[in-house]
Amino acid sequence: MIGRLNHVAIAVKDLEKAASVYKNALGAKVGPPLKQPEHGVTVIFIELPNTKIELLEPLGENSPIAKFLEKAPDGGIHHVCYEVEDIMASRDQLRAQGARILGDGNPKIGAHGKPVLFLHPKDFCGTLVELEQV
Amino acid sequence: MIGRLNHVAIAVKDLEKAASVYKNALGAKVGPPLKQPEHGVTVIFIELPNTKIELLEPLGENSPIAKFLEKAPDGGIHHVCYEVEDIMASRDQLRAQGARILGDGNPKIGAHGKPVLFLHPKDFCGTLVELEQV
Numbered sequence: 001m002i003g004r005l006n007h008v009a010i011a012v013k014d015l016e017k018a019a020s021v022y023k024n025a026l027g028a029k030v031g032p033p034l035k036q037p038e039h040g041v042t043v044i045f046i047e048l049p050n051t052k053i054e055l056l057e058p059l060g061e062n063s064p065i066a067k068f069l070e071k072a073p074d075g076g077i078h079h080v081c082y083e084v085e086d087i088m089a090s091r092d093q094l095r096a097q098g099a100r101i102l103g104d105g106n107p108k109i110g111a112h113g114k115p116v117l118f119l120h121p122k123d124f125c126g127t128l129v130e131l132e133q134v
Numbered sequence: 135m136i137g138r139l140n141h142v143a144i145a146v147k148d149l150e151k152a153a154s155v156y157k158n159a160l161g162a163k164v165g166p167p168l169k170q171p172e173h174g175v176t177v178i179f180i181e182l183p184n185t186k187i188e189l190l191e192p193l194g195e196n197s198p199i200a201k202f203l204e205k206a207p208d209g210g211i212h213h214v215c216y217e218v219e220d221i222m223a224s225r226d227q228l229r230a231q232g233a234r235i236l237g238d239g240n241p242k243i244g245a246h247g248k249p250v251l252f253l254h255p256k257d258f259c260g261t262l263v264e265l266e267q268v
Contacts, residue, residue, distance in 0.1 A: 001161030004184045008142060008214060010259050018259045025231050025257075026216070027135030048216070050138045050184045055259070074260035077211040080142060082160070082182070097159050123159075125144050125152045125189070126208035 001090050002082035006112075006132050007045075007052040011065040012075035015057035019044050022053070033057075039111055040064050054111070079118070079128035087115045087133035099123045107133070135224050136216035140246075140266050141179075141186040145199040146209035149191035153178050156187070167191075173245055174198050188245070213252070213262035221249045221267035233257045241267070 012018040015033055023030040031045040040063035046053040056078060058066050068078055084090040087107050095101065100120035110116030110132055119129040146152040149167055157164040165179040174197035180187040190212060192200050202212055218224040221241050229235065234254035244250030244266055253263040 002182070005139070005142070005182050005187075008139070010261055012259050021258060025228060025233055026263075048136065048139050053139075072260055074256055076255075076260040077214065080211065094159060099159055121210075122208055124155060125146050126206055126210040127144055129160075 001084055001093065002131070003085070003134070004083045005051050006081040006083045006130075006134070007054045008080050009054040009056055009078045009130075010075060011056045011058075011068050011072070011078040013057065013069055013073065015042055015044055015055055018055045018057075018075065022046050022055070028053075035059060036111055041111075043111060079130050081116075081130035081132050083134040084131045085133070087117060087131055090131055091117055094119065135218055135227065136265070137219070137268070138217045139185050140215040140217050140264075140268070141188045142214050143188040143190055143212045143264075144209060145190045145192075145202050145206070145212040147191065147203055147207065149176055149178055149189055152189045152191075152209065156180050156189070162187075169193060170245055175245075177245060213264050215250075215264035215266050217268040218265045219267070221251060221265055224265055225251055228253065 019030050022028045029047045034043050036043055040060050041056045042059045044055040056065055091101055100123050102118040107115035107117050115133045117131045121128045153164050156162045163181045168177050170177055174194050175190045176193045178189040190199055225235055234257055236252040241249035241251050249267045251265045255262045
């Protein structure tokens with residue numbers, strides 16, 4: 001079912017500082033900050049030769065990463081995103097095996113303009129998993 | 135400096151169960167368990183089209199992931215590994231910028247038989263970063 005690792009998302013309190021770490025210390029290709037108010041985050045994409053790192057900073061009142069950063073004030077890896085071909089078929093297959101889908105179980109349009117779902121960390125090795133249809 | 139994302143490492147208490155999640159629920163290509171007593175872990179590699187996931191289970195008395203799993207009993211993402219061309223040059227460059235290298239600062243031979251270093255999470259967005267010379 002899963003294909004490529006689309007990205008690893010790292011939540012941080014200070015996006016500018018985190019971008020500087022990746023640009024100046026690690027010498028990576030770092031994009032500009034992109035505000036995504038509909039997702040409650042500002043995002044910077046870091047392009048690696050084979051995948052992406054997404055740096056996420058909370059945006060607005062009810063950011064989905066605010067609680068995570070309360071527990072991890074230095075920041076940390078928030079989720080991994082795997083690509084799937086058919087997100088509805090993937091969802092149904094996972095549900096049939098007892099895996100829990102977060103939210104109402106219907107795909108939303110994600111940060112890349114494509115349908116995404118999040119899977120319950122307790123069913124996936126303690127890891128928040130995003131599925132993105134590509 | 136950094137090149138490809140070599141792998142994402144996920145620490146788990148029960149490797150067989152975790153492998154089943156990736157094989158049966160997520161339909162990924164899952165390898166056999168490999169005991170690495172010199173690293174205090176048993177590893178299963180999951181091959182994705184563009185990178186790898188490494189499932190890690192503690193092995194022996196002083197496993198480096200034992201403490202992590204005390205705090206995260208369901209498991210969780212333990213580190214990310216970026217490839218570098220010259221690990222000594224990378225180390226010196228990072229040190230010159232004030233970043234902390236874990237251990238004695240000398241590369242060790244990692245799980246893939248290549249020189250690796252680990253960088254201090256506090257200097258890298260709360261993320262444990264492994265550098266591997268490829």
